[in-house]
Amino acid sequence: MYKIILASGSPRRKEILEQAGVKFEIQVSNTEEITEKQEPADMVEELALLKAEAIKDKQSGEFLIISADTLVFLDGKPLGKPKNKEDAFDMLLKLSGKKHEVYTGVTVSIRERGKGDKQLVFHQKSVVEVDSLTEAQINDYIATGEPFDKAGAYAIQGKFAVHIKGIEGEYNNIVGLPIAKIYRELLKEGIDILKN
């Protein structure tokens, strides 16, 4: 069978895939995450695709590469990872007391002998509602150091959990990898990643 490769340096994505019981290895690319696209779904799908492309040519033999990109969208505008404390403060202030969307784009690149190459590109959307935050709460949260490698400057799975009013959609999509959607999309192709 082919080897399953997670093209991501995100510890969260690794954990979600491990928890699901998938056997895989990690290969990380240093892709510049730039897209000209305007629509949330198009943006995250293109960014995920770039990450898969970056490691595809390095492979020999059969493979199934999973890559993903997560962005937070508030009123249609993307929030990526904050550059510094001020940036994190601005993002968290914007998210305070409101609902926003989290999109994760996913690419699954498959090479199977005798079948040629196949590429699946899709996305998952979740909605997150954040409680109203005081400036002191925002500063305390920034002081935990958690915001800096997270889209939208927060980790729902971490210390920001106390500020989450509610979510709609797939939880793991917010953390960075919509494992249920990935599993479903691959089953449609006749691939069961739990049985590889």
Ligand SMILES: Cc1cn([C@H]2C[C@H](O)[C@@H](COP(=O)(O)OP(=O)(O)OP(=O)(O)O)O2)c(=O)[nH]c1=O
């Ligand atoms: C919204 C949110 C995002 N995140 C994380 C998931 C992603 O790791 C990160 C978004 O950055 P990404 O650019 O999607 O991913 P990455 O740079 O961490 O890893 P790689 O490109 O190698 O795959 O934000 C959380 O951990 N919790 C959250 O609640």
